[in-house]
Amino acid sequence: AQSVTQLDSQVPVFEEAPVELRCNYSSSVSVYLFWYVQYPNQGLQLLLKYLSGSTLVKGINGFEAEFNKSQTSFHLRKPSVHISDTAEYFCAVSTNDYKLSFGAGTTVTVRA
Amino acid sequence: SQTIHQWPATLVQPVGSPLSLECTVEGTSNPNLYWYRQAAGRGLQLLFYSVGIGQISSEVPQNLSASRPQDRQFILSSKKLLLSDSGFYLCAWTGARESPLHFGNGTRLTVT
Numbered sequence: 001a002q003s004v005t006q007l008d009s010q011v012p013v014f015e016e017a018p019v020e021l022r023c024n025y026s027s028s029v030s031v032y033l034f035w036y037v038q039y040p041n042q043g044l045q046l047l048l049k050y051l052s053g054s055t056l057v058k059g060i061n062g063f064e065a066e067f068n069k070s071q072t073s074f075h076l077r078k079p080s081v082h083i084s085d086t087a088e089y090f091c092a093v094s095t096n097d098y099k100l101s102f103g104a105g106t107t108v109t110v111r112a
Numbered sequence: 113s114q115t116i117h118q119w120p121a122t123l124v125q126p127v128g129s130p131l132s133l134e135c136t137v138e139g140t141s142n143p144n145l146y147w148y149r150q151a152a153g154r155g156l157q158l159l160f161y162s163v164g165i166g167q168i169s170s171e172v173p174q175n176l177s178a179s180r181p182q183d184r185q186f187i188l189s190s191k192k193l194l195l196s197d198s199g200f201y202l203c204a205w206t207g208a209r210e211s212p213l214h215f216g217n218g219t220r221l222t223v224t
Contacts (some may be wrong), residue, residue, distance in 0.1 A: 046212035098144045104155035
């Protein structure tokens with residue numbers, strides 16, 4: 001069975017501070033990993049993805065994520081957040097049968 | 113360019129009534145199609161996915177069913193709605209496993 005766990009449901013953070021959103025998955029097969037963002041009253045947008053190769057992937061808006069196979073994790077980071085990063089973030093896992101599952105989401109609230 | 117259409121945008125149905133939500137994709141062939149339900153605090157719950165006509169994978173045993181009568185048409189149905197079926201339903205497609213998901217605008221279903 002495949003599951004995606006986002007360990008933090010709410011992450012408050014001050015502007016210009018770093019942020020890390022944690023994601024762990026369980027799967028017995030090889031996976032592709034994704035992070036999506038949903039801004040208030042908008043649809044989901046792809047931030048970044050890991051398919052193969054370098055375990056550190058860079059995405060849009062200064063976000064990056066690191067794939068750790070031994071820990072089955074794909075944590076998302078940004079060294080300095082802006083007010084505009086306030087959104088809900090979703091980790092997603094795709095297996096080779098095209099099943100694509102999402103985590104429960106992490107709400108990031110950036111305060112001045 | 114590819115587009116995804118999902119309707120209706122909102123729907124209010126009484127308990128015990130049937131349901132049919134339709135999703136169509138234009139501008140591509142043989143898309144992988146998905147139905148999700150989004151609820152606060154639960155992220156996107158994968159309901160069904162399909163990699164081809166007549167091929168449906170069900171993820172959550174419940175009061176819903178899905179069908180794919182044509183290559184670019186995906187239908188979510190129920191014979192008798194329950195109160196617990198209320199929620200925000202999203203249809204999505206992707207052309208390849210490594211490609212990002214493209215979402216429809218969603219249907220807000222309220223079962224009364």
